[in-house]
Amino acid sequence: MNSRSYSPATSLLLQAWLPVSLIVLWFLLSASSTSAFWPPLTEILSAMGDWALSGELWNDAVYSFTNYFLALFLSLLVGLGFGIAIGLMPKVGRVLDPFLDFLRSLPVVVFVPIIILSLGIGREPKVFLIFLACVWPILLNAIVGVRSIHAGIFEASDAYRIPLRLRIPKVVLVGALPQIVVGVRLAITIGIVMLVVSEMYGATEGIGYFILQSAQRFQLSSAWA
Amino acid sequence: MTRETLTSPVALSATHVSKSFGSGPDRVDVIEDLHLSIRSGDVTCLVGPSGVGKTTLLRLLAGLASPTSGQVSMDGVPITGAVEQIAVVFQDYRGSLMPWMKVLQNVAFPLEGRGVSKSERTSRAAEALAVVGLSDKISSYPWQLSGGMQQRVAIARALAYESPILLMDEPFGSLDAQTRFELEDLVLQLRRDFGITIVVVTHDIDEAVYLGDRVVVVGGRPSRIVDDIDVPLGRERDQITTRAEPAFIQLRSHVLNEIQL
Ligand SMILES: Nc1ncnc2c1ncn2[C@@H]1O[C@H](COP(=O)(O)OP(=O)(O)OP(=O)(O)O)[C@@H](O)[C@H]1O
Ligand SMILES: [Mg+2]
Numbered sequence: 001m002n003s004r005s006y007s008p009a010t011s012l013l014l015q016a017w018l019p020v021s022l023i024v025l026w027f028l029l030s031a032s033s034t035s036a037f038w039p040p041l042t043e044i045l046s047a048m049g050d051w052a053l054s055g056e057l058w059n060d061a062v063y064s065f066t067n068y069f070l071a072l073f074l075s076l077l078v079g080l081g082f083g084i085a086i087g088l089m090p091k092v093g094r095v096l097d098p099f100l101d102f103l104r105s106l107p108v109v110v111f112v113p114i115i116i117l118s119l120g121i122g123r124e125p126k127v128f129l130i131f132l133a134c135v136w137p138i139l140l141n142a143i144v145g146v147r148s149i150h151a152g153i154f155e156a157s158d159a160y161r162i163p164l165r166l167r168i169p170k171v172v173l174v175g176a177l178p179q180i181v182v183g184v185r186l187a188i189t190i191g192i193v194m195l196v197v198s199e200m201y202g203a204t205e206g207i208g209y210f211i212l213q214s215a216q217r218f219q220l221s222s223a224w225a
Numbered sequence: 226m227t228r229e230t231l232t233s234p235v236a237l238s239a240t241h242v243s244k245s246f247g248s249g250p251d252r253v254d255v256i257e258d259l260h261l262s263i264r265s266g267d268v269t270c271l272v273g274p275s276g277v278g279k280t281t282l283l284r285l286l287a288g289l290a291s292p293t294s295g296q297v298s299m300d301g302v303p304i305t306g307a308v309e310q311i312a313v314v315f316q317d318y319r320g321s322l323m324p325w326m327k328v329l330q331n332v333a334f335p336l337e338g339r340g341v342s343k344s345e346r347t348s349r350a351a352e353a354l355a356v357v358g359l360s361d362k363i364s365s366y367p368w369q370l371s372g373g374m375q376q377r378v379a380i381a382r383a384l385a386y387e388s389p390i391l392l393m394d395e396p397f398g399s400l401d402a403q404t405r406f407e408l409e410d411l412v413l414q415l416r417r418d419f420g421i422t423i424v425v426v427t428h429d430i431d432e433a434v435y436l437g438d439r440v441v442v443v444g445g446r447p448s449r450i451v452d453d454i455d456v457p458l459g460r461e462r463d464q465i466t467t468r469a470e471p472a473f474i475q476l477r478s479h480v481l482n483e484i485q486l
Contacts, residue, residue, distance in 0.1 A: 152320025156313075160307075160313075160334075161335070
């Protein structure tokens with residue numbers, strides 16, 4: 001090993017210089033800002049402090065993240081279940097593929113008002129919305145993952161009569177795992193976005209609700225926080 | 226190893242077997258009205274040019290595909306799917322081993338499905354790997370091994386399965402001559418030591434004559450059996466002396482003629 005290696009502090013600095021300098025830039029540029037839409041960073045930070053101190057931050061965060069993890073868990077269950085089933089059945093897949101492509105291309109955001117209207121403003125519609133956004137990347141990547149497994153692997157599993165209870169976890173899931181990870185990563189990010197969006201419509205609690213409330217009351221430093 | 230034995234002198238038989246793919250104008254008749262009996266205890270070599278339907282025939286014999294018409298029987302009993310008594314070594318060894326399992330797990334995995342206990346799985350797999358000379362590669366991944374070693378793993382997997390019949394689809398097609406000779410002798414050793422009934426599909430005429438107690442020539446379109454020859458070379462073979470025998474040379478040119486027809 002004679003390649004250049006950096007001390008931990010140096011490598012942290014190397015990785016962090018961009019976000020750090022952006023924050024410093026934001027701080028400098030916004031310090032003198034008088035625009036109502038770009039509150040100074042100092043105010044944003046103090047608003048965040050108030051929010052945290054008042055205990056509301058924790059209530060909002062707990063509420064939001066319970067929704068988020070519940071939805072993520074459900075979409076994992078449904079996405080992997082259906083994804084593996086569809087991936088394993090090429091004929092079913094050929095029939096379903098056009099539908100899946102169509103459904104995937106619909107932006108979930110358009111469903112937000114519809115679902116809030118039909119399901120009300122409780123916890124369920126929010127979980128459902130996040131679920132709806134998260135399930136697609138997991139489902140589609142699981143299908144692709146299963147289909148990417150070499151045909152010879154399935155042929156060998158058939159020849160050696162590997163029963164389904166072993167085949168699903170030890171052949172199919174493991175074989176599709178790299179692609180499934182891609183899907184889950186996407187879902188994690190999309191879920192956060194949907195979490196905020198879902199709470200902007202008809203919510204009484206949560207992080208998105210806090211952002212929206214602050215924005216509507218022109219408490220822009222809170223919204224930015 | 227305790228290996229189940231066959232009761233009938235005919236291990237596998239195909240009667241009036243036809244196989245086509247597709248339908249309508251896209252229909253391809255690959256095999257038509259084929260008859261074949263594989264004798265228990267023999268090494269039977271199926272030779273034929275590329276694309277003639279050898280893999281298709283092997284998959285039918287293994288119960289991995291069902292004939293469009295006709296019937297395949299194992300030990301006198303019709304088969305409709307894969308059976309415990311048949312192990313298979315595939316043409317594409319790279320695609321048939323699980324890359325996420327180590328060598329030992331690959332060999333032991335089929336036994337898990339049969340409900341064999343973990344300690345017995347491990348000892349049977351280790352034993353089979355010792356037979357193919359891979360005791361020192363037990364905890365490597367298949368992709369860390371050479372092609373010849375990977376095919377040895379596939380053979381060990383078949384061996385640990387302890388089935389009385391072994392079907393091999395062009396097992397050594399993509400290996401160098403030296404490795405090929407070694408593995409051919411390994412196949413003969415399996416027949417001698419374990420009494421396994423072996424079917425080897427190949428397009429290499431020399432290999433077919435060297436390995437086979439019987440050489441079956443497949444040809445035509447749709448394909449059928451062109452010739453069926455008992456090899457008069459005895460059961461003990463040697464890479465140098467057997468290949469130099471007049472009977473060997475005469476037989477290989479006989480088969481070569483038939484394939485070129
Ligand atoms: N699943 C399938 N669907 C359609 N056609 C097939 C299928 N499998 C095989 N065929 C056709 O059957 C014919 C014989 O194929 P097969 O793989 O059995 O030949 P082979 O003798 O094993 O060739 P090779 O020596 O190259 O391995 C080919 O024309 C092939 O296109
Ligand atoms: Mg083939």
